[in-house]
Amino acid sequence: MKINRSGSAAWSGGLKDGKGTISTQSGALDAYPYGFATRFEGVPGSNPEELIAAAHASCFTMALSMILGEAGLTAEKMETSAVVTLEKLEDGFAVTASRLSLKATIPGADDESFQDLAAKAKANCPISKLLKAEISLEAELLD
Incomplete structure (x- = not known):
């Protein structure tokens, strides 16, 4: 099975004075503004x-949630936040970390198995894999 999802960005102007918009296929974001000031x-x-x-x-x-189900567990509640770190390095900017923080209520789970299952989810969720993935690029210069 393959599922494709899309997002897009538009930009006009220079780095500091320019303005951009972000849109998603679902419409969750529709020409939502971003720019130098919103980023930095x-x-x-x-x-x-x-x-x-x-x-x-x-x-x-x-x-x-999927991994818990495979272990016969169901979360009553899970709240996860992530902090992504952008750093200026010698060769430019880079995303250097994504720190996940989870608070969960899972009836019947003990801490040792919970930690193992959470580590498995961290290693195997598609976005974790993406952050380690080869990135391809197709670039076309328009007149």
């Missing part, structure tokens, strides 16, 4: 790192 200066709007953080937190939580 705390101005309201979005940025790529928070989108990665939300994707990682949601993917991990769903993966853990």
Whole structure:
């Protein structure tokens, strides 16, 4: 099975004075603004790192739900947050970490098995794998 999902970005102007919008196939984001100030200066709007953080937190939580089910467990409640770190390195900026934080209520789970199952979900959720994946690029210059 293959499922394709899409997102898009548009940009006009230079790095600091330019403005962009982000859209998703589902319409959850539709021409939502982003730019230098929203990414680096705390101005309201979005940025790529928070989108990665939300994707990682949601993917991990769903993966853990599946893994719990395979172990005969069902979560009453799981809340996951992710903090994605963007750092300036010698060769430019890089996302250097994604830190997941989970609080869960799972009837019948003991801490040792919970930690093992959570580690399995962290290692195997598709977004965790993406963050280690080979990235391909098709670039076309338009007139």
